[in-house]
Amino acid sequence: MKLSSCRELKQQIMGRAQGLAVQARPARRTTRGRGRGRGADRIAEPPRPVPLAAVGVAPADHSQYKLAVRIYRGQERHCDRLLHGLGAHMDEVDLVTGLRYKPRITLRAGGSCGHFKITAGTLGGFVEDDDHYYIMSNNHVLANGNFCFGGDPIQQPGPDDVTTTARVIGHLQRWFPLSRDDPGSLDVALARFSDAVEYFDPYRYTGIGTIGREPVASRYAVTRVIKRGRTTDVTRGRVSAYELDGVSIDYGRRGHPGVVTFDDQIEIVGDPPTRDFSAGGDSGSFIIDRDTMRPYALLYGGGPDAQGIDRTLAHFMPDVLGAMNVRLVQ
Numbered sequence: 001m002k003l004s005s006c007r008e009l010k011q012q013i014m015g016r017a018q019g020l021a022v023q024a025r026p027a028r029r030t031t032r033g034r035g036r037g038r039g040a041d042r043i044a045e046p047p048r049p050v051p052l053a054a055v056g057v058a059p060a061d062h063s064q065y066k067l068a069v070r071i072y073r074g075q076e077r078h079c080d081r082l083l084h085g086l087g088a089h090m091d092e093v094d095l096v097t098g099l100r101y102k103p104r105i106t107l108r109a110g111g112s113c114g115h116f117k118i119t120a121g122t123l124g125g126f127v128e129d130d131d132h133y134y135i136m137s138n139n140h141v142l143a144n145g146n147f148c149f150g151g152d153p154i155q156q157p158g159p160d161d162v163t164t165t166a167r168v169i170g171h172l173q174r175w176f177p178l179s180r181d182d183p184g185s186l187d188v189a190l191a192r193f194s195d196a197v198e199y200f201d202p203y204r205y206t207g208i209g210t211i212g213r214e215p216v217a218s219r220y221a222v223t224r225v226i227k228r229g230r231t232t233d234v235t236r237g238r239v240s241a242y243e244l245d246g247v248s249i250d251y252g253r254r255g256h257p258g259v260v261t262f263d264d265q266i267e268i269v270g271d272p273p274t275r276d277f278s279a280g281g282d283s284g285s286f287i288i289d290r291d292t293m294r295p296y297a298l299l300y301g302g303g304p305d306a307q308g309i310d311r312t313l314a315h316f317m318p319d320v321l322g323a324m325n326v327r328l329v330q
Contacts, residue, residue: 001092006057006065009089011089013069014055020078021049026328036158052078058094069099087178093234102289107169107193107200109286110207110228112157113137115144115172120158122230122284124298125211126202127190127326134190134326135170136301137284141191142173144252150174150305155189158230158281177321178251187300188282188320202329205288207234212294213328219243219297225268228300229282236290237277240311241267247313249301264319266297266310276310278302295328 001009050077058068058113067089076097086093113135121141127134135154139145142154147287150173155166170191179185193200203210205228216222219242228234245263252258268287270277278285278299287297297314304310321327 001060001065001067001089002097003057003065004257006067006092009067010055010057012133013053013067016082016234017048017053017055018049020081025169030275053082054099060092061213066092066094068094069096070099071095073098073100077174078176107156107197108204108206108215110205110230112168112230112281113154113162113169113284114158115148116153116155116159117144117300118146118158119160120230120281122228122282122299123156124284125286125295126200126329127321127324128324128329132173132192133202133329134173134192136188136190136298136320136324136326138187138298139175139178139189140187140300141250141284142172142191142243146175148172148175153194157313160281161230167196169197170194174324175280178257178260180257183245185260185262186299186315186320187195187260187262188315188324190326192325203261205286208288209293210261212289212292213287213330214294215287215321215328216294216296217318219316222289222291222296224271225287225296226290227278227282227287229278229285229299231281233280235275235277237287237312238271238273239266240269244313249313262313262315264316268297268314269309271274273309278310278312286317 054070056068154170175189244265285299302312
């Protein structure tokens with residue numbers, strides 16, 4: 001049919017859909033309360049029309065058009081009434097039923113995220129096992145420094161970065177406990193995707209490029225690194241120490257593990273050293289080998305020395321993956 005005719009039919013069907021939606025709305029529910037006047041009733045939930053269908057224009061052959069009708073899931077029973085009387089025009093209807101529109105979130109690494117009780121950290125990257133894909137970051141980013149429960153919501157952006165509303169992108173799945181008594185502890189946690197996540201990009205880091213699917217095999221093979229984090233964005237650095245034992249970090253705050261000591265750690269300074277490689281909020285970032293573009297380490301802390309040179313701390317990536325029994329997304 002012509003576009004003008006299709007638009008007229010669209011308005012007709014849209015009006016019918018709205019009328020049916022009002023008829024299908026839930027019954028008014030009231031609560032009897034102690035208001036002014038005897039037995040005063042208060043509306044507990046305003047009645048809302050139930051959306052039945054979206055109606056529009058679909059392309060057809062020879063510069064003609066069809067009526068696009070999209071029946072929402074659960075409302076198929078209204079289809080006959082909605083399209084009643086179209087007769088010969090039914091051949092010119094592009095009908096889709098059982099539809100459910102929802103927000104589509106594409107997750108990419110390097111941005112703000114966090115457990116709903118923290119400030120903000122960085123979504124480091126994505127890993128998998130034989131059953132699921134996961135978001136990976138630090139324990140103190142996703143698991144609130146052990147002060148958490150499985151299934152806790154993980155939001156994007158992190159709580160400190162929320163300007164309007166935050167999206168729940170995942171739910172805490174498992175974490176390596178931070179321990180004052182175990183120098184082999186790791187600051188890492190995993191979250192399962194929420195239903196809102198439709199797509200994720202496990203390889204592309206904005207400002208860096210496409211990373212490899214295997215981690216660096218030897219910590220000593222890397223000297224030049226790069227990362228993308230929530231606070232300092234893309235920065236370049238150089239490895240300044242390997243096998244650093246006795247690394248102490250005070251996680252502080254009541255209910256948290258206090259001072260935790262790590263052994264066999266990696267230290268990184270900026271390139272040049274006067275430029276900080278990381279800052280607060282970059283925790284959880286994947287650190288990438290600049291020469292091979294393979295993931296090298298998981299950033300979790302740092303601090304300045306007496307000369308003001310910031311020294312970033314990181315776990316070697318194969319150690320992290322092995323401890324959590326996962327691999328980079330293949």
